[in-house]
Structure formats: C-alpha cells, structure tokens
Amino acid sequence: MTPLLEMRSITKTFPGVKALDAVNLSVAEGEIHALVGENGAGKSTLMKVLSGVYPAGSYDGEIHYDGHLASFGGIKDSESVGIIIIHQELALVPLLSIAENLFLGNECARNGVVNWRETFQRTEGLLRKVGLAETPSTLVDSLGVGKQQLVEIAKALSKDVRLLILDEPTAALSESDSQALLDLLLELKAHGVTSIIISHKLNEVRRIADSVTVIRDGAVISTMDARTEDITEDRIVRDMVGRDMAHRYPARQRRAGEPLMEVRNWNVWHPEHSDRQVIRNANLTVRAGEVVGIAGLMGSGRTELAMSIFGRSYGRNISGEVLMRGKPVDVSTVDRAIGAGLAYVTEDRKSLGLILDETIERNITLANLPAVSGRGVISEARETQVAEKYREAMNIRTPSVFQKVVNLSGGNQQKVVLSKWLFAGPDVLILDEPTRGIDVGAKFEIYNIINELSAEGKGVIMISSEMPEMLGMCDRIYVMNEGALVGEMPAEEASQERIMSLIVRV
Amino acid sequence: METAQAAEGHTGKANGIGAYLAKHLREYGLLFALIAIMAFFQIVTDGTLLRPVNITNLFLQNSYIIIMALGMLVVIVSGNIDLSVGSVMGFIGALAAVMIVELDLPVYMTIPACLIVGMGIGAAQGYFVAYWKIPSFIVTLAGMLVFRGLSLWLLEGQSVGPFPKSFQLLSTGFIPDIFGIGRPNGTALAAGLVAVALIIWLGVRDRTHNRRYGMELEPPAFFFVRNVIVAGALLFIAYKLSTFRGLPNVLISMVLLTVIYAFVTENTTLGRRIYALGGNEKAAKLSGIKTERLTFLAFINMGMLAALAGLIFAARLNTATPKAGFAVELDVIAAVFIGGASMSGGVGKIVGAVVGAFIMGVMNNGMSIMGIGIDYQQVIKGLVLLAAVFFDVYNKQKQG
Numbered sequence: 058m059t060p061l062l063e064m065r066s067i068t069k070t071f072p073g074v075k076a077l078d079a080v081n082l083s084v085a086e087g088e089i090h091a092l093v094g095e096n097g098a099g100k101s102t103l104m105k106v107l108s109g110v111y112p113a114g115s116y117d118g119e120i121h122y123d124g125h126l127a128s129f130g131g132i133k134d135s136e137s138v139g140i141i142i143i144h145q146e147l148a149l150v151p152l153l154s155i156a157e158n159l160f161l162g163n164e165c166a167r168n169g170v171v172n173w174r175e176t177f178q179r180t181e182g183l184l185r186k187v188g189l190a191e192t193p194s195t196l197v198d199s200l201g202v203g204k205q206q207l208v209e210i211a212k213a214l215s216k217d218v219r220l221l222i223l224d225e226p227t228a229a230l231s232e233s234d235s236q237a238l239l240d241l242l243l244e245l246k247a248h249g250v251t252s253i254i255i256s257h258k259l260n261e262v263r264r265i266a267d268s269v270t271v272i273r274d275g276a277v278i279s280t281m282d283a284r285t286e287d288i289t290e291d292r293i294v295r296d297m298v299g300r301d302m303a304h305r306y307p308a309r310q311r312r313a314g315e316p317l318m319e320v321r322n323w324n325v326w327h328p329e330h331s332d333r334q335v336i337r338n339a340n341l342t343v344r345a346g347e348v349v350g351i352a353g354l355m356g357s358g359r360t361e362l363a364m365s366i367f368g369r370s371y372g373r374n375i376s377g378e379v380l381m382r383g384k385p386v387d388v389s390t391v392d393r394a395i396g397a398g399l400a401y402v403t404e405d406r407k408s409l410g411l412i413l414d415e416t417i418e419r420n421i422t423l424a425n426l427p428a429v430s431g432r433g434v435i436s437e438a439r440e441t442q443v444a445e446k447y448r449e450a451m452n453i454r455t456p457s458v459f460q461k462v463v464n465l466s467g468g469n470q471q472k473v474v475l476s477k478w479l480f481a482g483p484d485v486l487i488l489d490e491p492t493r494g495i496d497v498g499a500k501f502e503i504y505n506i507i508n509e510l511s512a513e514g515k516g517v518i519m520i521s522s523e524m525p526e527m528l529g530m531c532d533r534i535y536v537m538n539e540g541a542l543v544g545e546m547p548a549e550e551a552s553q554e555r556i557m558s559l560i561v562r563v
Numbered sequence: 564m565e566t567a568q569a570a571e572g573h574t575g576k577a578n579g580i581g582a583y584l585a586k587h588l589r590e591y592g593l594l595f596a597l598i599a600i601m602a603f604f605q606i607v608t609d610g611t612l613l614r615p616v617n618i619t620n621l622f623l624q625n626s627y628i629i630i631m632a633l634g635m636l637v638v639i640v641s642g643n644i645d646l647s648v649g650s651v652m653g654f655i656g657a658l659a660a661v662m663i664v665e666l667d668l669p670v671y672m673t674i675p676a677c678l679i680v681g682m683g684i685g686a687a688q689g690y691f692v693a694y695w696k697i698p699s700f701i702v703t704l705a706g707m708l709v710f711r712g713l714s715l716w717l718l719e720g721q722s723v724g725p726f727p728k729s730f731q732l733l734s735t736g737f738i739p740d741i742f743g744i745g746r747p748n749g750t751a752l753a754a755g756l757v758a759v760a761l762i763i764w765l766g767v768r769d770r771t772h773n774r775r776y777g778m779e780l781e782p783p784a785f786f787f788v789r790n791v792i793v794a795g796a797l798l799f800i801a802y803k804l805s806t807f808r809g810l811p812n813v814l815i816s817m818v819l820l821t822v823i824y825a826f827v828t829e830n831t832t833l834g835r836r837i838y839a840l841g842g843n844e845k846a847a848k849l850s851g852i853k854t855e856r857l858t859f860l861a862f863i864n865m866g867m868l869a870a871l872a873g874l875i876f877a878a879r880l881n882t883a884t885p886k887a888g889f890a891v892e893l894d895v896i897a898a899v900f901i902g903g904a905s906m907s908g909g910v911g912k913i914v915g916a917v918v919g920a921f922i923m924g925v926m927n928n929g930m931s932i933m934g935i936g937i938d939y940q941q942v943i944k945g946l947v948l949l950a951a952v953f954f955d956v957y958n959k960q961k962q963g
C-alpha cells in the first residue's frame with residue numbers, strides 16, 4: 058500500500074541552524090503516527106514544512122501526499138487537501154465564541170452575510186463529535202486549556218480533515234483531559250482520519266501510536282511499528298537521547314532542615330468577581346533543602362496561590378503572612394518578593410515568562426540586572442558570561458546566546474525561563490509546571506538542578522500535573538482542592554490514589 | 564533563496580555578507596536613505612542644501628524635532644505614544660513669553676520653571692496612563708486639546724514677544740572660536756575631529772568586544788565603509804559650519820542629549836527595563852520590574868523634552884505664537900517610526916530616531932527651498948513614512 062504521506066529528504070536551514078537534515082517520514086493512511094525527540098530536535102519544524110507554514114522553496118526535499126508531489130505555498134494550500142495542523146501554541150481568538158472561532162476565515166456566509174443559524178447548528182454537531190458539552194456561543198476565553206484543545210480539533214473537523222497534525226496537544230492538559238483527547242484521536246482514526254502527533258509523554262505515545270518516528274538533531278534515528286514489534290518507552294528514550302537512561306528521576310537525599318518559608322492564613326479573592334474566594338486560609342511550610350509539591354486538579358488554585366504570594370501578581374484583598382526563616386517579610390510587589398528570596402517560574406512561558414523578541418542573554422539577566430551592572434550601567438561582558446554559563450549548564454540548544462528567544466524550540470524556551478530565575482539566586486524557588494513540553498533528557502537535567510538547589514539548602518515548591526513526577530521528586534506533598542489545602546503527606550506515603558481520594562472526599 | 568544556498572552548504576564569504584546585509588538592511592537602509600535624500604536635494608536645489616548657511620539652518624530648524632524625538636522614542640519603546648507634544652511645546656513657549664515679556668521675570672528663573680512645568684504636564688498624563696491604565700493614545704489626545712486651548716488662553720490669541728537677548732541665545736547663539744582663528748572657526752573644526760575620533764574609537768571597541776564574545780561581526784568591509792562615510796560626513800559638516808558662524812549652541816545641546824539618551828537606553832539597567840516593558844509588560848512585571856513607575860517616568864521625561872523644545876522654538880522665532888507646535892507631534896512620531904521603532908513597543912533606537920528626524924528635516928528644508936507647496940510636502944512626507952514602515956514589515960516577513 059502506498060503511504061498517504063511521504064516526506065523525502067527534507068532539509069531546512071535557519072541562519073546558523075540546520076534544523077532538519079535529510080529527513081524521511083512516511084505515514085500510512087489511517088494510522089496514528091507519533092513523532093518524538095528531544096527539545097529542538099526539529100519536530101515542530103518538520104510539521105511546519107509539511108503544512109506550508111514554511112512554503113515550498115524555503116526548504117529542500119519533496120513531499121508526496123496522496124500520490125502526488127505536493128508543493129504548498131502556504132497553510133491555505135495544505136488545508137485545501139485536508140492537512141490540518143494544530144500548533145504547539147493554541148491559535149484561538151479568546152474573546153470570540155466557540156462558533157465564531159470554529160468558522161473563522163471559513164464562515165458559513167452568503168455574500169459576506171453570516172448565516173448564524175447554520176453556524177450554530179454545525180457547531181453543535183462538531184462539538185458533539187469531539188465530546189465537548191458547551192454551547193456554541195460560549196466565549197473561548199472562559200474555557201480551560203483542555204476544552205480549548207477540543208475546540209481546535211472541532212475546528213479541524215470542520216475543514217474536512219484527512220491528515221491531522223497535533224503538536225504537543227496534551228502538554229498543558231490534565232490527566233483526565235489528556236485521556237479524553239487521546240480517546241478522541243482513536244475515535245477519529247476509526248473514522249479514517251490519519252494523525253501525526255508530537256508528544257513528550259511517552260506513555261501516551263505507547264498507548265495510541267501505530268508507529269513512532271524518533272528524531273534527534275534534525276535527523277531521523279529510527280521508525281518503529283507498534284503493529285509488528287513491541288515498542289517500549291526505554292527504547293524510545295534510548296533513541297531520543299542517544300544513550301540508555303536507567304532512571305527517570307535522579308536519586309534524592311532527603312534533608313529537611315529548619316523552616317525556610319512559611320505561609321500563614323493566606324486568603325485571596327478573585328480579581329474581577331470580588332465575592333469569589335480563590336484561596337481559602339492556606340498554610341504551608343517549606344523547610345531548607347526540601348522539595349514540596351502541591352498536587353491538585355487543574356483550576357484548583359495552585360497557580361493562583363503561587364502568583365498571589367509572588368508579589369500579589371494575582372487576586373485582590375489578599376490577607377495572610379509570609380515568613381522567611383521565621384521573620385515576616387514584605388511580598389507585596391514582585392521586586393520585594395524577589396528581594397525576600399522568592400522566585401516564581403510561570404507555567405505560561407510565552408505570555409508571562411519571556412520577552413520573545415529579545416535575545417536569550419537579555420531574558421536570562423532580566424530579573425537580576427544589578428548582578429551584571431555597576432552603578433546602573435550594564436556590563437555587556439559580564440552579561441554574556443552569565444548567559445553562556447547558563448547555556449552550558451542548562452544545555453540550551455542554540456547557535457548563540459544572542460539568538461532571539463522566539464526562534465527557540467518550546468523546550469529550550471522553558472530552559473531560558475528557568476535560567477532567568479536560577480540567576481536571580483532565590484532561597485525558595487516556586488516551579489509551576491516546570492517540565493511542561495520538555496523532553497525526557499531535559500527533564501532529568503531539570504530534576505538534577507532541583508536536587509542541587511535543595512542540596513544547597515534552598516527550598517523548592519513544585520506544582521505539577523504529572524503525578525509520577527510529583528511522586529518521584531517531592532519530599533512532601535500538599536493536596537489542593539477548590540482553593541484550600543486539604544491534606545499533606547510525606548512522599549513515601551503518597552500515591553496517586555491517596556491524593557485523588559483526598560480531592561474527591563472534600 | 565538565501566536558505567537554499569545555505570542548505571547546500573556554501574558557507575562562502577559572499578553568502579556571509581549577503582546574509583548579514585539581509586539581516587541588517589534596516590539600519591544600513593536608513594543611513595543610505597538619508598544620504599540619498601540629501602544627494603537628491605543637493606542636486607535639485609543646485610547645491611543650496613549643503614551651503615554653510617543652510618546647514619546651520621537645518622540644525623536650527625530641526626533641533627526641537629530631534630529633541631522631542633528622543634523622548635518620543637522612549638515613550639514608543641515603552642509601548643505608548645504621546646500625541647500632546649506639539650501642544651505642550653506651544654504651551655511652554657507661550658508660558659515663557661508670558662513670564663518673561665509680560666511678567667518681567669528673569670530668564671534664569673523662567674527656563675527651569677518652564678522645564679518643571681513640562682515635567683508636571685508629563686507626570687499628569689503619565690499618571691493616568693501608568694496607574695489607571697488608560698490608553699496613552701486617549702490620554703495624550705486629551706492633553707493635545709487641553710494644552711492647545713491653554714496656550715491660546717495664555718496668549719489671548721496674540722503673538723507675544725520679543726524676547727531679551729539672553730533668552731534668544733538658547734537657540735541662535737554660537738560657540739565662539741576658542742582658538743582665535745575666526746574663520747574657518749577653529750572650535751567647529753576641532754569638535755568635528757574629536758567626534759570622528761570618538762566614533763571610530765567606540766566602533767573599534769565594540770568590535771573587539773563582539774569578537775571576544777562570539778557575537779555576530781559586521782563584515783570588515785562594511786565596518787570600514789560605514790565609518791568612512793560617517794567620518795566624512797561629520798568632517799564635511801564641521802568644515803561647512805566653520806566657514807559660517809561656527810557651532811550653534813543648539814547643536815551642542817542636541818548632540819549631548821543624543822549621546823546621553825543613547826547611552827541610557829542601550830547601556831543602563833533603566834534602559835533595558837524600558838525595552839523589557841515594551842516587549843512584554845506582563846513578563847517584565849513578573850521579573851520584578853516596576854512597570855508603572857517606568858511608564859510614568861517615560862512621560863515625565865517626554866514632558867521635560869517637549870518643554871525644552873518649546874523654549875528653543877520660541878527663542879528661535881523670538882516670539883510665542885498660538886500656532887507654535889501645531890501638528891509637530893506628527894513629525895516627531897513619524898521620525899521615530901522612520902527610525903525603525905515598532906508601534907507595539909520594545910523595539911527602536913535613539914540613533915534611528917535622530918536619523919529619522921534628520922530625514923524629515925532635510926525633506927522639509929529641501930522641499931521648501933524648491934518652493935514645493937505645503938500641500939505636496941505633506942503628501943510626500945506621508946508617503947515616505949509609509950514606505951519606511953512598509954520596508955520594515957516587508958523585511959521582517961522575508962526573514963520570518
């Protein structure tokens with residue numbers, strides 16, 4: 058059987074970077090094909106080549122689709138033959154309704170007049186197909202990421218998709234949302250839709266993929282077929298990182314010392330709906346050298362808790378006390394919070410963590426400019442040294458630290474955000490989904506960094522939706538539900554079931 | 564095509580230079596545009612443009628635009644805009660006239676007082692923008708109307724003047740020849756030489772730094788040619804000025820201010836933070852940057868520079884008129900955008916804004932010499948602005 062898609066010897070170069078080097082990819086009709094590889098391996102770039110984001114002529118090689126040589130001048134061309142890409146970053150218009158988003162640029166209209174009845178009817182049909190129980194007039198803004206992802210898929214379905222490309226669709230989703238999404242993909246497959254999925258979550262890959270292609274440094278390392286062979290996670294990992302990885306989590310020595318940071322009776326109200334209490338009387342302690350996790354479902358208030366502590370960056374009518382080493386500190390603005398020894402690595406790196414149009418170097422030093430300057434004058438030499446140091450330590454893949462952050466792969470951007478906060482030299486580092494969209498090798502590096510920090514006697518608060526990561530890295534885990542910390546347990550006693558039961562019981 | 568070539572593995576020299584040029588087309592383009600425009604007017608005005616008198620005039624006429632462009636660049640980089648600068652400039656001119664001519668207050672008191680009033684105006688507008696998050700477009704549009712009205716009220720619709728000699732010196736004074744040569748003016752020549760030496764020294768220093776840290780290097784030929792052009796232009800201008808009355812006072816203040824602002828924006832933590840604020844306000848805030856205060860400061864600074872421009876303008880005309888500063892904000896804003904700043908903030912350079920202001924100035928001046936009507940002048944300036952920004956966007960798309 059001839060494959061639906063065959064990409065032959067694709068080479069794509071950016072100034073100073075060869076992102077893809079003679080890549081071959083073959084996808085059979087009706088299969089789910091997983092594309093895996095380290096951060097910056099070239100996965101997103103390959104899919105952008107396929108979908109015409111990088112138009113024909115800007116790369117070398119051939120794309121054969123459905124038996125023809127394809128040459129897409131833009132995304133419209135690939136969409137017209139049924140190739141739909143859902144990018145790593147969602148591309149919905151927040152203040153438009155679901156229905157408007159679904160048919161954006163593709164409106165059910167006659168002579169430019171929108172037929173709202175038809176729009177709504179078709180939207181309802183599509184929403185049913187993806188299993189999303191929302192009304193078509195709901196604003197996208199009010200949906201969680203999981204539901205937004207489903208809207209993206211519904212949008213793809215509205216365009217008669219044959220080949221669906223999903224770039225890390227579950228990176229920002231909770232466990233249950235991810236499951237729902239994967240089930241939907243399997244269902245689409247039953248209806249004959251072919252998909253290519255990029256993911257760093259190897260358990261998901263194993264669960265749904267019919268074949269797996271591993272890319273490393275812009276070249277294909279291996280292609281495996283789940284129908285004829287057993288694909289183990291270890292094997293994928295080995296091909297991804299080029300060596301065996303015996304453990305996913307580095308060994309940790311527990312060494313909880315004196316209380317380093319204490320939060321007492323912390324209450325926060327919603328910034329717009331002033332009658333809604335978002336955080337209820339939270340009490341939390343981090344000891345020196347301790348890694349403390351906060352588990353909870355999405356929307357349970359973990360990010361809100363962290364951001365309200367970090368310079369009141371979220372919420373209003375905040376009350377409560379923060380103590381560092383037993384003494385009350387002022388954390389009412391971000392710079393005071395930093396001064397008190399806090400750092401917060403946001404979960405939303407694009408809009409809250411980075412200045413995309415600036416260089417890696419300038420992003421890394423931003424939160425601690427005084428350390429690279431004297432009397433307010435920046436020393437470029439010192440700044441570059443610092444940036445180089447972190448590039449090496451964090452293994453940021455880039456030709457130079459003067460590269461703009463927008464040109465980095467998602468995972469490498471995350472490393473830049475982390476570098477920025479490590480350079481700020483905090484006593485307590487709050488990590489909000491620190492490994493989202495990060496490959497297994499880099500995750501291991503980040504875990505190592507966490508361990509190093511705790512070995513230095515610093516405290517780490519980790520918020521993560523990946524339960525295994527929490528169990529693997531934390532010394533103690535708080536459980537949060539609906540804005541309240543409902544339980545606390547040492548890691549040895551913790552398990553997925555125990556945490557869930559605490560959440561459900563309340 | 565560029566990428567295709569690179570993909571084939573040609574890392575030849577030609578390709579390196581081509582790629583470098585493609586990436587920095589905007590900066591070179593600006594310099595060449597200025598040179599081309601000057602050459603054009605030099606020819607069509609039969610050499611009038613570059614006569615010593617006219618060069619002197621070019622500086623005198625455009626000083627207030629350049630001074631305000633410095634402040635406007637900061638405001639625009641921070642992600643805002645200030646539409647009120649023309650009105651504020653007129654208002655301060657009127658205030659100075661009333662204080663000096665009608666109230667007989669001494670010049671040495673009036674000037675600082677006017678600057679402080681300018682800062683106050685900037686603070687008032689900045690307050691609403693920074694702390695109440697009212698879009699700067701709206702706040703300063705209001706300011707534009709308010710201060711236009713207030714200057715009319717201050718002057719009661721009349722022109723007020725003339726100013727005493729000491730005040731006029733602000734704009735029409737010249738630096739005496741310290742070497743006692745007279746003509747050509749030794750100070751002007753010496754200043755030209757010093758400026759050239761400084762620029763080359765800074766350029767070389769930058770280059771060594773860039774080489775040491777593996778930053779992208781300007782191809783040597785470019786570095787050489789660019790410096791020769793800049794040095795030649797500086798010496799040429801210095802020579803021309805020296806054969807007339809020497810260095811105008813305003814030129815000195817202009818150069819000083821430009822150097823200070825370029826330094827602050829490019830080399831200090833303050834400058835870096837303003838770029839960060841314009842690049843991504845939320846991320847900047849979460850990095851501990853006091854975004855509100857910076858916005859507030861940017862407007863205070865703008866108010867002060869608008870006031871300075873108002874004083875210089877009034878001193879040059881030797882009278883304050885109700886029409887002073889009318890529509891000047893448009894020239895200032897256009898200069899900044901021609902100079903490469905981005906509407907969305909975070910991008911733009913002081914030197915770019917100054918060159919942009921010169922481009923506007925040379926066009927104004929050249930077209931006036933040619934006797935082109937004000938109607939066509941507006942049309943042409945509008946098209947140049949559009950062309951410059953189009954060039955920017957086009958360039959960016961080609962690269963992305």
Ligand SMILES: Nc1ncnc2c1ncn2[C@@H]1O[C@H](COP(=O)(O)OP(=O)(O)OP(=O)(O)O)[C@@H](O)[C@H]1O
Nearest residue numbers: 071076096097098099100101102464465466467468
């Ligand atoms: N516009 C660009 N300009 C320069 N370099 C780029 C550009 N886009 C991507 N790159 C580089 O190409 C390489 C591949 O990037 P790509 O985004 O495809 O990685 P990825 O495999 O999707 O990684 P991740 O898992 O982190 O998302 C990276 O080294 C990246 O820095």
Ligand SMILES: [Mg+2]
Nearest residue numbers: 101145466467
């Ligand atoms: Mg990617």
